[in-house]
Amino acid sequence: MKFNKMAAFAACGALVASLGLFGCSGGQSSEGEQPAADAASYELINDGKLTIATSPDFPPFENLEGDEYVGFDIDLGKAIAEEMGLEAEFTTIQFDGIVPAIQAGGQADVGISGITVDPERAKSVDFTDPYYIADQSVAVMKGGDVTADNAKEALNVEGMIIAVQSGTTGETFAQENFPNATIQPYGNATDCFAAMQAGQANAVCMDMAVVDQMVSDAYTDAEVVLTEATGEEYAVAVSQDNPELLAAINEAIATLQENGTIDDLTAQWLG
Numbered sequence: 001m002k003f004n005k006m007a008a009f010a011a012c013g014a015l016v017a018s019l020g021l022f023g024c025s026g027g028q029s030s031e032g033e034q035p036a037a038d039a040a041s042y043e044l045i046n047d048g049k050l051t052i053a054t055s056p057d058f059p060p061f062e063n064l065e066g067d068e069y070v071g072f073d074i075d076l077g078k079a080i081a082e083e084m085g086l087e088a089e090f091t092t093i094q095f096d097g098i099v100p101a102i103q104a105g106g107q108a109d110v111g112i113s114g115i116t117v118d119p120e121r122a123k124s125v126d127f128t129d130p131y132y133i134a135d136q137s138v139a140v141m142k143g144g145d146v147t148a149d150n151a152k153e154a155l156n157v158e159g160m161i162i163a164v165q166s167g168t169t170g171e172t173f174a175q176e177n178f179p180n181a182t183i184q185p186y187g188n189a190t191d192c193f194a195a196m197q198a199g200q201a202n203a204v205c206m207d208m209a210v211v212d213q214m215v216s217d218a219y220t221d222a223e224v225v226l227t228e229a230t231g232e233e234y235a236v237a238v239s240q241d242n243p244e245l246l247a248a249i250n251e252a253i254a255t256l257q258e259n260g261t262i263d264d265l266t267a268q269w270l271g
């Protein structure tokens with residue numbers, strides 16, 4: 001397909017040269033411009049590779065099994081790379097460092113890490129079209145004073161320690177909704193649950209699918225007491241200096257949406 005596009009472009013150029021025409025209609029190009037999403041038009045840190053920053057502490061989106069990256073975002077990153085004729089390579093960056101790293105450049109081409117689109121982040125990076133909608137949940141250890149019936153009030157009291165991941169929408173959500181509580185940030189998402197189990201925090205506030213997974217898999221002595229439909233959109237973060245890469249990834253996401261790949265991944269990891 002790419003070959004045909006290039007052949008058509010070359011043929012068009014030949015016609016322009018021989019007949020003295022000024023442009024070609026029907027192609028992606030207008031006068032003097034290269035085709036928009038041509039592979040050569042975007043910058044990559046390593047040729048042939050899509051280098052993806054992720055914080056693998058967030059099952060079922062990204063997690064480590066041994067030293068292997070697994071999860072919805074990992075499979076999505078691989079599928080996007082494949083659509084682009086590239087190989088996906090993952091690199092670990094703590095979540096609150098991903099947007100700054102993409103902005104600074106040099107460490108990764110994109111961030112895929114359950115990153116919610118928000119206006120503040122959009123000042124530093126570009127976001128692709130969204131691929132998932134998320135909500136917030138709060139979990140506590142079973143048998144305590146906070147229950148599903150009283151959670152809204154019972155969490156918003158002095159002395160209540162709510163563990164969150166640093167720099168996340170869960171942190172902001174907890175700060176806004178439980179102003180009387182102490183919001184305790186941890187660098188690593190899974191550490192929030194470990195802290196709660198160890199009695200260093202009373203609750204964890206985080207994206208719903210992750211809380212659900214942690215509670216059903218690793219922390220069966222915890223339970224969800226509150227869920228709020230924040231309707232957050234996850235998207236891929238791309239450097240603002242690389243608009244052609246943004247366009248190519250949007251094209252890949254659109255294909256993966258149309259051909260059912262994203263639905264399949266959702267069923268597999270979040271079903």
Ligand code: ARG
Nearest residue numbers: 055058113114115116168169
């Ligand atoms: N969706 C939330 C946010 O964007 C949390 C993402 C955390 N991701 C991670 N891999 N730990 O702030």
